[in-house]
Amino acid sequence: MTRTEIVQAAFKVWGDDYYHTMSLSTLSASLGVTKAALYHHFRSKEEILDTMYDTFFEDISDCLRT
Numbered sequence: 001m002t003r004t005e006i007v008q009a010a011f012k013v014w015g016d017d018y019y020h021t022m023s024l025s026t027l028s029a030s031l032g033v034t035k036a037a038l039y040h041h042f043r044s045k046e047e048i049l050d051t052m053y054d055t056f057f058e059d060i061s062d063c064l065r066t
Contacts, residue, residue, distance in 0.1 A: 001033055003041045007055050010048050019049060 006027070013030050014022050024045055028035045042048045 001031060001037060001041075003051065006031065006038060006041055006048065007051050010052055011055075014052075019045075 009031050010027055013027050024035050024038055027048075028038050031037075038048075042051070
C-alpha cells in the first residue's frame with residue numbers, strides 16, 4: 001500500500017461518508033489494512049486531508065495546463 005493508494009481510497013470513502021463522519025477505521029477497512037498501516041504513512045486524518053487537498057489542486061492544475 002502506498003500514500004497514493006490511501007489518498008485515492010480516502011477520496012472514495014470520504015465522498016460517500018464525508019470527512020467529519022468518516023473514521024480511519026472506515027478508511028482502513030476499505031483498503032483491507034489495519035489503522036496501524038495507515039499510521040505508517042500518515043500521522044492523522046488531518047494529514048490525509050491535507051494530502052487530498054494537494055492532490056486535488058495538482059490534478060486541477062494539470063487539467064488547466066492541457
